Amino acid sequence: MPTIVSVDDSTVPGEGSSRLLLLVSSDNKHIVVEEDIMSRSRFISKQVEGFEATSQRHAILLPFSSFVLNKVIEYCSHYRGYYLLEDDPDAAPPGRSPVREWDQEFLDVDRNMLLRIIKAAHYLEIKSLVGSCARAIADMIRGKTTEEMREILGVENDFTPEEEHSPSSKCTG
């Protein structure tokens, strides 16, 4: 669960046409962002609904760094006002589709950053971003051998020799 702290009016810039949210990253950076931009995040939307019930202003503390948070905000800003099927809770889950062109460029980051973004997107409940990251990761391992997959994602072979050579392993394989 996120920590929510009360803030005074001086912390959040004055309200304009769109309401502002204060997001606090794990490295204690304060980022002000328009509520509209972050409305793609179901997690943030739920938090905002909670604020309205208490009539208080809050900052939302998030468990990832400002670097990752800024990437997520960049994504949300790009798709501000766009309808994305994946983010529609009432729509049927989409089938496999290629990563959108802009997303491809956006996700052209190193492996660890990609994994951080997908974790953040999962936490913030932004399904479209989770989907794009997942497809990007799936694309990274497609057509690769087991050993290449280990190398790409930095995983060690931790099977015992017996596990590796058992008949059930071949069938799993």
Added chain:
Amino acid sequence: MDPTVEVAERITSMSISDIDEVSNATEFWSSVLQGRLTAIHCDSEDVDTRDDVARMTRDLHDELAAIQRASRRVKAQLNHLRPISRLPPEIFAHILRLYAASERPHCEPVIVVNNDYDYEPMPREILRSGLGWLKATHVCRRWRQIALEHTELWRQVDATLGYRWAQEMISRAKSASLSLTVDISISRAEFIGDMIIANLHNIRKLELTCIPNLYNDSNDRVALCLSKGPAPLLESLVFLNRSHNVLIRPATLLEDGAPCLRHLTVHGYGPFAWHSQVLRQLVHFDISEGMHTSYEDILFALEEMNVLEVLTLYSGEVTSPHRPLQRAGRFASLPSLVQFTLTGALTFVEWLLTHMRIAKTVKVSITCRGTSQRSDFQSILPILADTGCNLGYPRIAYGSLSKSGRDRLFFTRAWSTVNTEQSIDRDRLSDAASDFHLAFNWVRRAGSHDQLALMIAVHQTLSVRKLADLQIGVQGKLWTPWTWADIFKDCSESMESIRVNSLAAPSFVAAIADNASSGGLNGQRQSGIEGLFAPQLATLGIKSHFDLTDEEDSALYTQLVAALQERKKHGAVLRHLVLPEHLLPAARLRELHEVVPCIASW
């Protein structure tokens, strides 16, 4: 004191500060290892007898296995710290689902194809299989665990991988609905029927490929099991018959037992049950049969298909055995239709179109057999005037194109595969065949070189930029080695499959190794012409009279191996290589396997 106990006691009696004193891991484990070797008497150089050697070898292997087990535990701890391992399991399962959708486990049927395009099975031991996404379950324990826990990953069952495999996957899918693929040519048919019956209640998609001339009983058994329904979840049923023979009569299939069936594909079976109630609920219907049915039966069936959106109808007859009855006032309207593909004799096409109401929005693609020029279509062109219709008559375009003297040039199927909606410019296609003849003859008469004539003819008549499947059979020594590569280099990006005969083989083998960075085999681009690297190329078939055991002809083999190595180096590994059977001596087959995973034979 027993040295083992001594070492154990030494370790267990260590306090944290003692362990800290052992300043690094190497020192610590060296110390432990030395103690252990002493304990099992394996550190002595004093080995007298053969028995001693055998014992020590055995003991050391045991130690090694134990150390490996211990090291895997350390690696497991390392894995816990990796970013990929810290993703929530449901997210990682989602990644696996996407990966699985793009890389299915498969078993490649290695099939002997003789000149009559009949199929015969090869022994099971030479089937080629690929683990597909299951490779991911070999990466580490956590990946495997997550895969096993997510049942939907196992719902795509390919029985060609073997009966035990299929059963294992079905059991792992638990209650998830199944998508089952069965190829009777390489599956143990005697089990398949029982497996389908046992799981029919849970199958959402079923694809069956049969070879009737070999497995009559098995086919019937599998087909009949479907009449035993019900199949309450079945949404998609695909029947593919690879042979020209028609034995199964799917008239009784799922007559009332498949309430959810929306997609039906039946190729090569007949006569089809056009009266079936199942047809009324279909959204997607794709049928290819000999049309033993009367035209009226087809029309009556179409009249009832009110929700049909995609219709593909292929009639094998070139000419109509009987003139259909003309029934005034009867029309199939197909109100939901959005896409209609029709192939058949002109008489059949003409009759059907005059008895259908096709909305202007319907995408229509028609191929008439037995036609040779645009004027043959006069009777149907007015009907199609307002539809977005692709009209093709490719059959005549791959007939023989005569040259003077004894040389003859054949385009084998090259044009028929061009006839796709994506790749053809409608206006250019409309007169493609006749234009091709005209262009070729015109340029040849003007005294141009044959190669140039052909190139101009191709470029003037057909757009082949998106050609994916190219089959070339050349007879006569007309062409320089790079003729074909040069003609088809525009298709390099789209080409997925190339099948060539012996005369075209050397040039194509060299051409597919030549991309911009490699500059051709051994860096020597031939004739200054850039090749047909085709990065998407998955299949290369060579139907050749070469004998690779013969020294003279082995140049082709050497070139082939070098070409495939070159492609591998550039990350464009060929998946299938189809060679004549006599080209496959065992030693060379093994060598080829290092560069191409699946080798089939004609």
